[in-house]
Every structure is written in structure tokens, then in C-alpha cells.
Amino acid sequence: MKNYTTDQIRNIALVGNSGSGKTTLAEAMLFEGGVIERRGSVEQGNTVSDYNEIEHQNKLSIFSSVLYAEYNDVKINILDNPGMDDFVGATITSLSVADTALMLLNAQNGVEVGTEIQARHCERLKKPLILVVNQVDHDKASFERTIEMASERLGKNNVTIIQYPLAEGSNFEAIIDVLMMKMLKYPKDGGKPEILDIPASETEKANALHNTLVEKAAENDEALMELFFEKGTLSMEEMREGIKAGLIHRNLFPVFVCSAKKNIGVNRIMEFISHIAPNPAEVPGMLTTQDEEIRVDANAPTSLFVFKTTLESHIGEISFFKVITGKVTEGMELTNNNNQGKERFNQLFVTAGKNRIKVTEMVAGDIGSTVKLKNTKTNHTLALPSVNYTFKPISYPEPRYRVAIKPKNEADEEKLGDLLNKAHQEDPTLIVEHSKELKQTIISAQGEYQVNILKWHLDHVHKIETELFSPRIPYRETITKVAAADYRHKK
Ligand SMILES: Nc1nc2c(ncn2[C@@H]2O[C@H](COP(=O)(O)OP(=O)(O)O)[C@@H](O)[C@H]2O)c(=O)[nH]1
Ligand SMILES: [Mg+2]
Incomplete structure (x- = not known):
């Protein structure tokens, strides 16, 4: 794998009610991102994300998993999470290191209990939110009802349509995209769409939604607002800037549609993530125990935060970390600022579920894992000796x-x-x-x-x-x- 720079990294946490399709979407993203050649399914128990036996038995995610996809020269780190409230700890862990939350809404049910609970955690942690209406291919899907519920419960002024389906249910194959102002028509087995003009019957609706989107994009930046008043519209580049600002300020929750199962719409979501979702240096940083904010910065001395530990038979402890400043390279020795111990990074891995790919370095903003650290636990800070701060541990809800x-x-x-x-x-x-x-x-x-x-x-x-x-x-x-x-x- 090539070495990525901070601006080429996106950290995305998949959130949403259990059964909304997070694991299925992750699988499709891995397929589109060239990590796997065949898509597994939750039913068959062969997805990359749900790799534990207990997940196969229950046909649902119980642990969070760290995955990645390479798309448009960008490395998208995907954190897939369980949806059940009993496992909200895993979701909070992932959100704590993600820079954007991608919330799936099940088009059959709209906003569900888990959707609201997780939306509150996203709000508390100030995470940009992308909404994806999934399962649009389902007989009982209703995009309109889902959007009504989302507007009501997640914020009428924030929920902003970028896409809507031309038809739902088994006829779902085309998406009207009011950012591109094109229609995306997908082949039967999904994948890459044909990019077509918006049909005449849809132009009025599409234009109205496009104008709302332009206004919403301009709202977040005074210079863009002036441009918008001057020209009455914005260029694609200006739109991207405005939407990104709206995402970061949580003023704009863009809406996409897809069928994760049929791989319809997935590649366009990845396109959006690669072009518009903020990179790790563009969002607020991590807080230290002294409440000092440390922003992701590749030019500062190395520090990283261990956010998760798993134990695997034959391997032992796997420590997952996010590099916050500088970079970590194979063989590097760092100090554990929680206990002053020394730790050597003999191997560095990028992970896709249980598969590990060796890399030689990782830059600020990236997420990776290592094995056989001696005395480092979740929530610890590892850094070069010149770094004297310790990151604040992740806080979880009280037991119930x-x-x-x-x-x-x-x-x-x-x-x-x-x-x-x-x-x-x-x-x-x-x-x-x-x-x-x-x-x-x-x-x-x-x-x-x-x-x-x-x-x-x-x-x-x-x-x-x-x-x-x-x-x-x-x-x-x-x-x-x-x-x-x-x-x-x-x-
Ligand atoms: N019809 C349809 N079913 C889907 C879609 N996405 C997921 N599913 C199914 O919904 C169920 C739950 O999916 P899963 O990915 O495990 O949801 P998660 O709990 O959010 O991870 C599984 O049976 C999937 O096959 C979709 O786009 N369309
Ligand atoms: Mg799942």
C-alpha cells in the first residue's frame, strides 16, 4: 500500500440502527475500493466486517471493526459498528476517532430508536453527519417518509437533499443527484453508473432541490454568500467548499440514497467522501487531560492515541491507534505518557476486519494497529519524548x-x-x-x-x-x- 498524506485520509464511522445495513454498506465500499473481489453477505456470514463466530450466529455486528478502502487516491478508513444500544460503547469508541459519521437510515422504517440515540452521540462529539437512506430497493421503502422523519427528529434546517431515487422498491435503479445535476443509472448488479441528463419530468423538482442546496452551501461562508448573490449560483468547486463547511459546522446533513445490498449508489457516496468529507486536519482536534486541543498535524512531533484493544488467539493483543501528530514508522520507539514505559513499533498494520496489511509508516490522521506492545492499554498516549501531554480517555455512559x-x-x-x-x-x-x-x-x-x-x-x-x-x-x-x-x- 502506498503512503498516504493527511489530506488523503478520511475517517468514517458507520452508525445507525441495527439492521439498517452498515455492515452490508461496508462490504460494498470494500468492493468498490478494491479491497475484495467478491461481496459477502451478512446472511451467509462471510462479510469482512462481521468476522466473529458469534456475529455469524446472530447475523449482526457485536464488535466494531476497522476497515479501509482506497478510492480516488484517498484512503477511507471505515469503522463499522454494532447498532444495538447494549454495544453503544463500541460506537462511541469509533466516533471518538472518526472525523465524520455516516448515518444509515433504513428506508423501510425511517428514523428508529437507535438512530436517535446515535445521533445524540454524534451531536455530543460534534461529528459531521452524512445521512444515507439505505434499502431503497426494498418493497416497503419510502424515501419521502424517511426524510420527513429525519427532518423532524434530526433537524429540519440541517437535513439537505443531495440525492433522491427516481423510483423505489424493485424498480430502484436510478438516482437524481442535485449536486451534480445528473441522473445516475446503475446496471442490474450495481457498481458504476451511467451518467445521464435529468429527465424532463424531474427537472422542476431537481432544480428546486438544487437551489436549496446552493443556498445551504453558501450559508456557511460569507464570501460564498456574496458570490451567490452576485452570480445567483456557485461553481462545483465553490459548492464543495460550502458543503464541507456546512458539514464541519453541523449545519448541513447531506442526504444520499443507496441499496447497499445491490451496490447501487455506493460509489457516489465514496466519491463524495473523497472530495468533500473533511480530512482529519480540518476538524477539531483531540483534547488532552488538561483540556488543551491537539489538532491533527503531520509536522508536529509524533503522538498517537490508542483507542481500542482486541485479543486474538495466536496473536495476543492488537492495539488500534490514531496518529494525532507527526508520523509513526516501523521500528520507532515511543514513550507511553500514561506510565512512562517505552514501546517499540516493530510492525505497523492497516486492517480490514481480521486481515492485516503491513505498512512502513502512517501519518497524522491515519488509523492503524500494531501487536505486542508491552504495557499499553486502551486510552493510552504514545509519543516522542518532546511531547508531554496525555490525551483524555474516552468517556462512556454509566452502566444500566x-x-x-x-x-x-x-x-x-x-x-x-x-x-x-x-x-x-x-x-x-x-x-x-x-x-x-x-x-x-x-x-x-x-x-x-x-x-x-x-x-x-x-x-x-x-x-x-x-x-x-x-x-x-x-x-x-x-x-x-x-x-x-x-x-x-x-x-
Ligand atoms: N433489501 C435490502 N436489504 C439490505 C440492504 N442493506 C442491507 N440489507 C439487509 O438488511 C439486513 C441487515 O444488514 P446489516 O448490514 O447486517 O445491517 P447493520 O446491522 O446495520 O450492520 C441484512 O439481512 C442485509 O442483507 C439493502 O440495501 N437492501
Ligand atoms: Mg452490522
Whole structure:
């Protein structure tokens, strides 16, 4: 793989309700980006992103995965995420290092519960938002209803149409693009479209949407606004600048349409990402523990942030990082600013699910992984000695579910403790504590499903049988006042 510069990198987190099509879209993007020669499917359990057995069994994403595609001389790092709220920790991790969120809306259902929850995390983390109405090929798809819901719930003034489908359902094959002011007509098996003139029947609607888009693009830049008043329109270059500014300020959430499954519309979304989505240096930087903002900058001394750790059999710990400043090269020695330890980067990888591609260097803004770091954990900062800051750890929602766990066989107690510590490393929203007072090991988590998945791993992968049960209530938390409750036993 070639060495990319900061302006050639895009970090995109895929978000959206479970089942909206994130993993399927990621697969299509990998195909369009030349990483794979054949598209797998979630049903067949052969996508690059959902590579864990438990994901195949459940036919849904449980872990986030780091992928990439090369398109238009740009490296698009794609962070695919689970949609279920129990696994929101993974989504928050990805959003923390992404520079743009790509939110999928399922055209069958419009805005769903998960859509709103994740939109709030995007807002809190100030991430630019691209909306993609997916599954437009589905019988029950309604672009219009989806857009109505999106405008109502995500911001009437922000949701801005760039594309709409000419027809929906099984007839979906053409997209009217009001930025290009062209019609994109896709072959049966998707891929590259024919670029055609907008049919006469659509010109009025397309012109109106184009004008709204131009105004919206001009709104974010005074110079563009003046140009717009002078000329009554903007050039493609000016439009791109205005839309990018709108994205960064979260004033403009551009809307695209696609069928991830049929690979219709996907290449145009990648085109937009490569031309208009901000590069890592164009968005706000990371905060340090002293609340100092460090912007992505290739010319500053090297610093990087470890945002995720996974454990894989035969390999051990894989540390995923984002380079924030300078560059990291193979063989480089960096200091861990959290514990002052030294770490050598013997190998650098770009990852696509479980596949790793060796590279020799990575520049500020890029996302990569390495193995066999000695004493570095998630949320740690690694840097050259001249860097004295430490990045702020990612913060996660408070636990909402609590359960006690014990091994069926007492002899497994130590092994269980060890595995639970590892589980916390992989998913920081799983918090494990051993309560001496209660003589119990308590897991605090985001939800029951999350704990069941953990149990499945303990039982099936690590072959240690466990039992879950309700934790005892510590004495000091027992009822201290009488509550008036009206409880009626129903038969
Ligand atoms: N008809 C149709 N089905 C789709 C499309 N995209 C995804 N699906 C299906 O929707 C289901 C959920 O997709 P998946 O990619 O796992 O969604 P995720 O949970 O957001 O990752 C799977 O059965 C996919 O095959 C699409 O564009 N059209
Ligand atoms: Mg998925």
C-alpha cells in the first residue's frame, strides 16, 4: 500500500440502527475500493466486517471493526459498528476517532430508536453527519417518509437533499443527484453508473432541490454568500467548499440514497467522501487531560492515541491507534505518557476486519494497529519524548445493568477473573468488580444482551462454564425509608 498524506485520509464511522445495513454498506465500499473481489453477505456470514463466530450466529455486528478502502487516491478508513444500544460503547469508541459519521437510515422504517440515540452521540462529539437512506430497493421503502422523519427528529434546517431515487422498491435503479445535476443509472448488479441528463419530468423538482442546496452551501461562508448573490449560483468547486463547511459546522446533513445490498449508489457516496468529507486536519482536534486541543498535524512531533484493544488467539493483543501528530514508522520507539514505559513499533498494520496489511509508516490522521506492545492499554498516549501531554480517555455512559457471575467449577475462579479483566479491556463498558463485602464478582454493563454475549464467549470459546445470578444488595444500600407503593398481584 502506498503512503498516504493527511489530506488523503478520511475517517468514517458507520452508525445507525441495527439492521439498517452498515455492515452490508461496508462490504460494498470494500468492493468498490478494491479491497475484495467478491461481496459477502451478512446472511451467509462471510462479510469482512462481521468476522466473529458469534456475529455469524446472530447475523449482526457485536464488535466494531476497522476497515479501509482506497478510492480516488484517498484512503477511507471505515469503522463499522454494532447498532444495538447494549454495544453503544463500541460506537462511541469509533466516533471518538472518526472525523465524520455516516448515518444509515433504513428506508423501510425511517428514523428508529437507535438512530436517535446515535445521533445524540454524534451531536455530543460534534461529528459531521452524512445521512444515507439505505434499502431503497426494498418493497416497503419510502424515501419521502424517511426524510420527513429525519427532518423532524434530526433537524429540519440541517437535513439537505443531495440525492433522491427516481423510483423505489424493485424498480430502484436510478438516482437524481442535485449536486451534480445528473441522473445516475446503475446496471442490474450495481457498481458504476451511467451518467445521464435529468429527465424532463424531474427537472422542476431537481432544480428546486438544487437551489436549496446552493443556498445551504453558501450559508456557511460569507464570501460564498456574496458570490451567490452576485452570480445567483456557485461553481462545483465553490459548492464543495460550502458543503464541507456546512458539514464541519453541523449545519448541513447531506442526504444520499443507496441499496447497499445491490451496490447501487455506493460509489457516489465514496466519491463524495473523497472530495468533500473533511480530512482529519480540518476538524477539531483531540483534547488532552488538561483540556488543551491537539489538532491533527503531520509536522508536529509524533503522538498517537490508542483507542481500542482486541485479543486474538495466536496473536495476543492488537492495539488500534490514531496518529494525532507527526508520523509513526516501523521500528520507532515511543514513550507511553500514561506510565512512562517505552514501546517499540516493530510492525505497523492497516486492517480490514481480521486481515492485516503491513505498512512502513502512517501519518497524522491515519488509523492503524500494531501487536505486542508491552504495557499499553486502551486510552493510552504514545509519543516522542518532546511531547508531554496525555490525551483524555474516552468517556462512556454509566452502566444500566448489573449481574453477579461465578464459575460452575470453583477451580476456574482465577481463570474467570483473568478473562473478565480481558473482556473489560476489549469492551470498556463491561465493568468488573470483586466485592469483598458481598463475596461476589459483579459485572456492570449496558444491558443484558451484552452480558449474555460475554457468557457465550466464556462458555464456548474459553470453555469455562459460568452462572449468572442477581447480586446481593449490600446492607448500606438496603431500604432506608418506607415507600408507598401500590402493588396488586395479577393472576
Ligand atoms: N433489501 C435490502 N436489504 C439490505 C440492504 N442493506 C442491507 N440489507 C439487509 O438488511 C439486513 C441487515 O444488514 P446489516 O448490514 O447486517 O445491517 P447493520 O446491522 O446495520 O450492520 C441484512 O439481512 C442485509 O442483507 C439493502 O440495501 N437492501
Ligand atoms: Mg452490522
